[in-house]
Amino acid sequence: MNFLASSKHSRRTATRLLAAAALCAASGAHTQAHAQAVPKTVRLIVAYPAGGVSDVVARALGDRLAAQMGTTVIVDNRAGASGAIGMDAVAKAAPDGATLGFSAISPLVLSPHLGKLAFDPLKDVAPVASVMYSPVLLIATPASKAKDFKALIDDAKAHPGAVRWATSGPASLGHIVLEQLHAAAGVDITHVPYKGGGQQLNDAIGGQFEILSTNASPTLSSHIQSGKLRPLAVGAPARLDSLPKVPTLGELGYKAANINSVFGVFAPAATPSALLARYNAEINKALASPELRAKLTATDNVPTGGTAEAFAKEIASEYESNGRIIKSANIKAD
Secondary structure (H helix, E strand, O other): OOOOOOOHHHHHHHHHHHHHHHHHHHHHHHHHHOOOOOOOEEEEEEOOOOOOHHHHHHHHHHHHHHHHHOOEEEEEEOOOHHHHHHHHHHHOOOOOOOEEEEEEOHHHHOHHHOOOOOOOOOOOEEEEEEEEEEOEEEEEOOOOOOOOHHHHHHHHHHOOOOOEEEEOOOOOHHHHHHHHHHHHHOOOOEEEEOOOOHHHHHHHHOOOOOEEEEEOOHHHHHHHHOOOOEEEEEEOOOOEOOEOOOOEOOOOOOHHHOOOEEEEEEEEOOOOHHHHHHHHHHHHHHHOOHHHHHHHHOOOOEEOOOOHHHHHHHHHHHHHHHHHHHHHHOOOOO
16 A cells, blocks of 8 residues: 555545445455454563553554454563564464464564574464554754755755764664665765664754654654654655645655554464454454544554455565665664
């Protein structure tokens, strides 16, 4: 799905189409899978700390699934190693349908290129359903005079190495965006890697660097609304309803850099196919509900859904693409 929308009207139209498509997918899959019983208690391993946006979304999804299936969903936070710890726990769980995982696809498509994992990301976990994408925002701090993205690129060309770009760490999604821009725009921008997102946001407000790339969040939105930070571009298939004047990197001519965080539900690889089909149908049904969609869009996350096969193909494609980028740019984990 790669479409552009330059107005709220077209964005909302696309959202309605997504909802309809998710509902149709849920109806068709559910007809075939509804008879498959699910365990009375399902553990949902969330690969991130409690309280963050991804955790809030996972809990909302878990509540919705529990209501639909008449079962109990228990959230188990297993944070660390950029999601790899949680995904390792999913990979090694009993494949009986009692364990699912919620994570970005980065532990499967980025982490393997940076070091050996305790599990095989393409063989030991089964993609169940895509849940959402989380846009990557490119933010100007008080240290930058750039009023728009073109001005940022012009400044970087005029002063090689002077523009500092902060990300949540080496080989993070923000770092991949930066490397794509290095190649496409022919600019020299200094990478400033952080360990996680909390401190970098505080330093952004303090003007410790010129540019911050980070996922959308309520905290970030509040700083944008107050004028402390200025959004220059967004990595997303379409403009955000909350920032309709901020163009996507694709619109600006940087399609390879126009990437975002994709989140989904996973299961141990040997989980019976009938159970995987049932869960896929239930997740699509949940994503078609106005209540869950509202919770996602309130934090600028966009519901996705679709078949497990399409999700697996997306993961395989991203795995290959990121491998090429990391090798070409000689990106290291530390």
